[in-house]
Amino acid sequence: MLFFHTVTRHYGVANFTLMVPSITWWVITTIVGLLRVNGQVTVKKQRPVNLDLSTISMPATAKASILHRISGVALFFALSFVIWAWSESLSSPQGFEFVKSLFTGFIAKFIAWGAVIALLYHLVAGVRHLLMDMGRFEELGSGNASAKFVIALWVVLAVLAGVWIW
Amino acid sequence: MVVNQASLKRDGVQDFVSLRATALVLASYALFILGYFLTTPTVTFEAWQGLFSNLAVKVYTLAALVCMMVHTRIGLWQVLTDYVKNAKLRAILGFFLNLMAFAYVAVGFFVLWSV
Ligand code: HEM
Ligand code: HEM
Numbered sequence: 001m002l003f004f005h006t007v008t009r010h011y012g013v014a015n016f017t018l019m020v021p022s023i024t025w026w027v028i029t030t031i032v033g034l035l036r037v038n039g040q041v042t043v044k045k046q047r048p049v050n051l052d053l054s055t056i057s058m059p060a061t062a063k064a065s066i067l068h069r070i071s072g073v074a075l076f077f078a079l080s081f082v083i084w085a086w087s088e089s090l091s092s093p094q095g096f097e098f099v100k101s102l103f104t105g106f107i108a109k110f111i112a113w114g115a116v117i118a119l120l121y122h123l124v125a126g127v128r129h130l131l132m133d134m135g136r137f138e139e140l141g142s143g144n145a146s147a148k149f150v151i152a153l154w155v156v157l158a159v160l161a162g163v164w165i166w
Numbered sequence: 167m168v169v170n171q172a173s174l175k176r177d178g179v180q181d182f183v184s185l186r187a188t189a190l191v192l193a194s195y196a197l198f199i200l201g202y203f204l205t206t207p208t209v210t211f212e213a214w215q216g217l218f219s220n221l222a223v224k225v226y227t228l229a230a231l232v233c234m235m236v237h238t239r240i241g242l243w244q245v246l247t248d249y250v251k252n253a254k255l256r257a258i259l260g261f262f263l264n265l266m267a268f269a270y271v272a273v274g275f276f277v278l279w280s281v
């Protein structure tokens with residue numbers, strides 16, 4: 001529930017829907033992880049553990065990083081829709097018209113928008129990542145500034161993509 | 167340390183390089199497709215099919231799909247190793263995710279074949 005709360009509050013309900021496949025996976029693995037921890041608690045040394053995300057400070061760099069991970073996983077699952085639509089649209093003129101007609105509806109537009117903005121974030125943050133690999137933005141100040149820039153640029157691009165699709 | 171990117175045995179350095187090399191190909195392909203949509207006012211079936219019947223575009227698309235498979239094989243492995251501590255479960259999930267990525271490539275291959 002904590003994860004639910006954190007995601008919806010910080011990243012918005014819209015992005016949340018986009019993340020349903022990855023969240024399903026996250027929930028399954030978390031449950032398995034918890035079962036394992038339960039089995040080990042009595043054996044392992046008790047250590048103080050803080051997993052309450054709402055009390056852990058999330059600087060821009062941390063947000064940029066986790067969003068890159070989420071967008072990468074979301075993109076992987078979104079590809080199933082993208083590749084299906086691509087395959088159908090190339091199969092025949094009827095298939096093309098069918099996919100085109102789907103895009104008059106909200107759900108298809110929303111899925112397309114979700115895939116596009118996941119790609120946009122992963123792309124923009126990926127370029128920042130590559131620049132950091134080459135030694136840029138690795139100081140506290142420039143790291144924070146570039147992380148904020150990446151998130152802000154993404155929000156602008158996401159709105160533009162929304163305008164473009166609708 | 168011997169670093170041979172062409173060797174079949176993988177290590178962290180090779181994963182690092184492969185992830186970034188494939189990222190560059192994927193970025194260029196994404197910009198290519200985005201550019202196509204932005205510069206084509208109305209995409210008709212003929213134009214759309216014409217695009218993918220071009221041999222160079224076929225090769226580029228297949229290359230992007232294979233790069234996607236390599237990229238997510240490494241990327242999803244990183245995510246799995248971080249969150250799934252049970253080795254057996256991680257192997258099973260990884261297997262299915264890799265199978266899914268392969269299916270993407272295979273579907274793409276046959277679509278390109280038939281265009
Ligand atoms: C195959 C592709 C590429 C290769 C082999 C390459 C190689 C290099 C090398 C060797 C350096 C010097 C690194 C250093 O001084 O620490 C460098 C610097 C740089 N590269 Fe690349 N690069 C590539 C792609 C890119 C791309 C795609 C971008 C932009 C998105 C980029 C942006 C930069 C920048 C901004 C620097 C300056 C970094 C600094 O001054 O610290 N490069 N690159
Ligand atoms: C088909 C498209 C793509 C998919 C499905 C995808 C998926 C992923 C996934 C799942 C990860 C692992 C995330 C993590 O470990 O936190 C990842 C990492 C990465 N991706 Fe992508 N990606 C795609 C395209 C791109 C593009 C276009 C770029 C280019 C800028 C890119 C750059 C990166 C980089 C630099 C990493 C390494 C992050 C790290 O080491 O923490 N990816 N990708």
